[in-house]
Amino acid sequence: MPNVFLFDLDMTLVDSSALAHLRRSQMWNAVRQNMNLIRAFPAQGRAAPHELPALLRADGQAVGIVTSSPEWYATAVLQQFRIPYDVLVSYGDTENHKPDPAPIEEALRRLGIAASRESLYIGDDVGDVEAAYHAGLASVAVRWGPTSIFELSSSAPDIFMSKASTLLRRDRIGGRGYIGEALTSKWPFHSHWGSILHCDDEPVVYALGRYFTASDPRHATSPLSAAVLSLKNNDSQAQILGECVGRAVALFDWNPDCIIPVPMKPSQERNRFKELLESASDHFDEDIEVELSGLKTVKEIDGYKQMNALQRAEAIKDAFDTDYTWSGAKILLLDDVYTTGETTRECVRILNANGAGEVRVMAIAKDQRVFSRKTCSACGRSMKIRENHTTHEKFWGCSGYPDHCRHTEDF
Ligand SMILES: [Zn+2]
Known part of the structure; x- marks a missing residue:
């Protein structure tokens, strides 16, 4: 065919x-x-x-x-x-x-x-x-x-x-695809640079695949999303996710001196990255050190999930600290899901303030926008997500714009 x-x-x-x-x-x-x-x-x-x-x-x-x-x-x-x-x-x-x-x-x-x-x-x-x-x-x-x-x-x-x-x-x-999706799905897979998803610059952020939330129809057919979700509660997927992280680190053209996970909240007893990083270290150079407690949380934040981006950035300021002086070390910061990046940016800021040479971020998965089809209530055409050029705020605009329809709705 x-x-x-x-x-x-x-x-x-x-x-x-x-x-x-x-x-x-x-x-x-x-x-x-x-x-x-x-x-x-x-x-x-x-x-x-x-x-x-x-x-x-x-x-x-x-x-x-x-x-x-x-x-x-x-x-x-x-x-x-x-x-x-x-x-x-x-x-x-x-x-x-x-x-x-x-x-x-x-x-x-x-x-x-x-x-x-x-x-x-x-x-x-x-x-x-x-x-x-x-x-x-x-x-x-x-x-x-x-x-x-x-x-x-x-x-x-x-x-x-x-x-x-x-x-x-x-x-x-x-045989192409993202390394995290391919390995958790047991697809035939050729590793290559495109198998790591480049998500952001300043700091540089990579992800090993896509995270589909439970409301996304793609969630049901995404073993990576299921594995990342279960990691919050138990270590049943720590082995395979560790293999994803380890093989991705080995594939990198940038060799860190040290890998540090985003820190747990003080109230959490289990470090969800502990077993995962033990499994990961089977796959990369033994010169790379894993420092589980390289960062610690010093401020617990209530209701973080309900905040908007601005409130989050404010709330998370000085939430983390480190006991080490990093003396120019190249550090790979590990997180599970990369969403808007406030947590990782604050972690990177603390590490840089304490002597890190360069910090890059590896997330196991990048969260994805749900593709929902929306029809215009004025004319029945489909609507598109558009952006206001001045305020950069997103809104729904009718695809009939400008000739047939000028209807818009809040995003
Ligand atoms: Zn319309």
Whole structure:
């Protein structure tokens, strides 16, 4: 059964960043006059992104383009860069648009192919990942787009791709996935740099897979999420999670001197990282020390889970301390789930204030936004999560904006 490769166009196959502002403002006349500003991305490995459709088709694969841009624009870009395709779905072809699955479903319908996880949708932003999820395809996010790693890792695709040529190795794509998900699911697995999910910078945060909350339909089929949840109460999954951590540390291109877990509350008797780190240490260099009590909690915080980000940041200040002087040591801070990062940032601050050389963070899993489909109460079209450019507050906006509907709702 052949794979189908459906691609987003802008910032996935071609670099149209010079026209991003004009496209967002729907100033299509100005876009039309400046098509020469669209660039090819440079080659990565043995292919540049815009060459992928031709290479895949030459290999007998079906290729489609699914874009939210108008048809005249898409066909002009595809012609300009000599990108071949079997099907093109553009803005006018469907009533609903990404992250709604309608455009992807329309492409599959025209190809006469049923949706399956063997087919891939390749895009650069969160809406692409979400549309692929709703359509029942595997999602691939490319790392050369403008989306921040925090945004992308919070709505993580099934596969992160930092090099275009990866897509040409179908034997390898099958064995890709995040190391924590692959090992807990007992999938065949090739370790590679993309098997660790890069979640944040300053501090640098990595996760070993995705954490789906109990309200997310994906929770039921995620052994990693179940394992992380059980670690709060017992050590039944400590062995396998330790293997995930240990093998990820061994895979790193950054060697810490020491691994320290985020500290327990004073009221907690069991250290949930103790057995896990014993298991982990079977897999990495014995020069790396594990310091279970490298950090301690000196202030218990009531009602932390109910607080918003600002209240959390305030409450957690000076909640931790360390008995050591770290003398320039490189420290890997271990946490279970990375959510908004207040706890880890405060731990890193305390370690840095006590002489640490560099601190990076490894979370077993990155929590994920639940993909919920929301329909507009004014017109029935699907709604998208949008952001106010000034306040950066998120809100639901109708996908019929601006021509058909201007309805918004609080996020
Ligand atoms: Zn509407």
